[in-house]
Amino acid sequence: MKFKIAFTLLGLVFAFNVASAQDCRVTLSLFNESAKVKNFSDAYPKYKDLLKNCSDYHILIYKRGEKMLEGMIDVAETEERKQELIQEFINNQMMRLENFPNDTxxxxxxxxxxxxxxxxxxxxxxxxxxxxxxxxxxxxxxxxxxxxxxxxxxxxxxxxxxxxxxxxxxxxxxxxxxxxxxxxxxxxxxxxxxxxxxxxxxxxxxxxxxxxxxxxxxxxxxxxxxxxxxxxxxxxKADCDNLIPLYNKEFDEKKSDVSWLRNANARLSAKDCTEDPLFFKVSEALHKKEPSANSAYSLGQLAEAEGNRAKALEYFNEAAELETSKSKKSRIYYRIANNYKDRGNYSQARSYYRRALDSKPSLGIAYLKIADMYAKSANDCGKTVFEKRAVYWLAADYATRAGIVDPSISSNADATAESYKARAPQKSDIFQEEAAGRKISFSNCWIRESVVVPNI
The missing domain is CATH 1.25.40 (Serine Threonine Protein Phosphatase 5, Tetratricopeptide repeat)
Structure with missing residues (x-):
């Protein structure tokens, strides 16, 4: 008898839950349809009912509730009502986070x-x-x-x-x-x-x-x-004309304060205020107190300005090893890469540009620099005239990547890519060589990459 009663009660609970779920589903469907067409007077009461009785039923309650409340706030007739709706919007977002943490x-x-x-x-x-x-x-x-x-x-x-x-x-x-x-x-x-x-x-x-x-x-x-x-x-507010007087005024008082030196050094370095004697004083004081990525980088900048590239690279590599921020590490590797590029050591330059990209994939300028080096090496790569000119396709690919990952340079990158494509083999050349789809490897020079001849 007890078993029958328990089973009956279990059945009632199950039936109640099924009915409740069905009610939630129906109410949500009606709410969703009204809210989609901005029928707020019809949608809002159903939304309130869902919050009260079905708060953990479906994430759509909160997604659609967010849009509905934004619309209601915009057309609220009184300031008091607007404030009430703003609080409801905040509650909506926090309830979504509470009820659906894995999907929010x-x-x-x-x-x-x-x-x-x-x-x-x-x-x-x-x-x-x-x-x-x-x-x-x-x-x-x-x-x-x-x-x-x-x-x-x-x-x-x-x-x-x-x-x-x-x-x-x-x-x-x-x-x-x-x-x-x-x-x-x-x-x-x-x-x-x-x-x-x-x-x-x-x-x-x-x-x-x-x-x-x-x-x-x-x-x-x-x-x-x-x-x-x-x-x-x-x-x-952050140009050298303002920074240098600000930090000069405080230097004597703060020159033993590592935190102050760190901030001043980072700001002066970021804004390229490196020619003023203050920058050297700050950098040197910081490196003595606390050798760090920033201080090493700053001393590298000074060595580079003085024409001592070997010493500059020493400091820059020290800075890269000490740096924990990926963005700042990328900046250091990029500077080292430029140093090697200026000296014509393209292989080393590319290695550091790639390190910079590993740390900061959105550094499009690094792709553009690699493209430039490839284009300048066209005559040194490939065994035939066609293959030498094919290097420009590879250069164009890198230039295109630059503009995609960094839209701020997209105009320059796209124009550069087009100029490289113009120097690459054209449709008649590809037809004459029967080269469409062929893979060309540049293993006889420092590039050591390959490109597939386009079907144009």
């Missing part, structure tokens, strides 16, 4: 919260800044919205303009924001790189790969624009 990026949700506060000026400037700082602290790898990253720095800049925060604070925020942008640039460039190479080797991309490549290119262009906007905001 914390950084993206916190960035949405920070942006709604920024857009509608919720709280003080300091409170809005704190909302963005929470994103960077909790999940900076997924702090990916270009607009939100810009808003973060804009808020910091406003605090500096009002006198609530000093210039060093703004410099620190600038460094942080540029790092955030470069994290995303590198992720997108690394995502795109194998697809670019696949496409250039005349293999067909799947529809999914084409979509990934297209999205990566869009994001890279947007990050380039945001970086330009951030630099424009900082503007003359």
């Amino acid at each position: 990026k914390e950084g993206a949700m916190l960035a949405d919260v920070a942006m709604i506060k920024y857009k509608h000026e919720i709280g003080t400037l300091e409170e809005r800044l704190k909302a963005f700082e929470d994103v960077a602290e909790a999940d900076k790898d997924n702090f990916s919205s270009p607009v939100a990253i810009y808003a973060y720095f804009r808020t910091a800049n406003d605090l500096n303009d009002t006198g609530e925060r000093d210039i060093q604070f703004l410099f620190d925020k600038y460094d942080e924001v540029i790092e955030l942008i470069e994290i995303q640039e590198n992720d997108k460039a690394a995502e795109a790189q194998p697809l670019i190479e696949k496409k250039q080797s005349q293999q067909e991309l799947t529809s999914r790969e084409s979509r990934i490549l297209k999205n990566s290119e869009i994001y890279l262009r947007n990050y380039t624009k945001i970086k330009g906007s951030v630099n424009s905001l900082l503007g003359s």
Whole structure:
């Protein structure tokens, strides 16, 4: 008898759960249809019902709820109602994170919260800044919205303009924001790189790969624009005319302060304020107190300016070994590569350009430099005139990659690629040689790569 009662109760519970799931499914379907066509008066009550009774049923509740609430905020008739809806929007994002953590990026949700506060000026400037700082602290790898990253720095800049925060604070925020942008640039460039190479080797991309490549290119262009906007905001606040007097005034008092020396050195180096005696004083003092990547790099810059390239390379390599930031390590390798390139040592230069790209896949200028070296080596590679000219296809491929991973140089990169293609064998040459689709290896020179003759 007890078994029958228990079984009956279990059946009732199961039936209740099935009915509840069906109710949730029906309500969600009706909500989704109304919200899609912006019938907010019909969608909103169903949304509230879903939050109350079906909060963990489906992530679409929150995805569609986000769009609906954004639309309702924009048309709210009173300030009081707008504020209520803004709070509901924040709750929506946080409930999504709570109920669907595996399908939700914390950084993206916190960035949405920070942006709604920024857009509608919720709280003080300091409170809005704190909302963005929470994103960077909790999940900076997924702090990916270009607009939100810009808003973060804009808020910091406003605090500096009002006198609530000093210039060093703004410099620190600038460094942080540029790092955030470069994290995303590198992720997108690394995502795109194998697809670019696949496409250039005349293999067909799947529809999914084409979509990934297209999205990566869009994001890279947007990050380039945001970086330009951030630099424009900082503007003359961080030029040498302002930095040198600022740090000169404080040097005697701060020359034993490693933290101050580190910041001053990094800022002067980043802005190429390296010809003033202050830069040498700061760099030398820092290297004595705390040998680091920054101080070694700065001393390398000074040695290079004095014409001592061997000493400069010694310092630069020391800096690369000490550096932990991939972006900064890339900058060092790029400088070493340029040093070798200027001396005509193309093989060593390419090795360091590749190291720079390994650390920062979005460093398009490194691809452009490799392309230039290949083009200049055309007469030294290949066994026939056709093969020598085929080097220009390889150079064009590298130039094209440069523009894809770094849209800020795309115009120059695309024009360079076209100029190389014009110097490569043309359709009549390929036909005459019966070379379409043939793989040409440049194993008789330093390039030691190959290219497939295009079917043109």
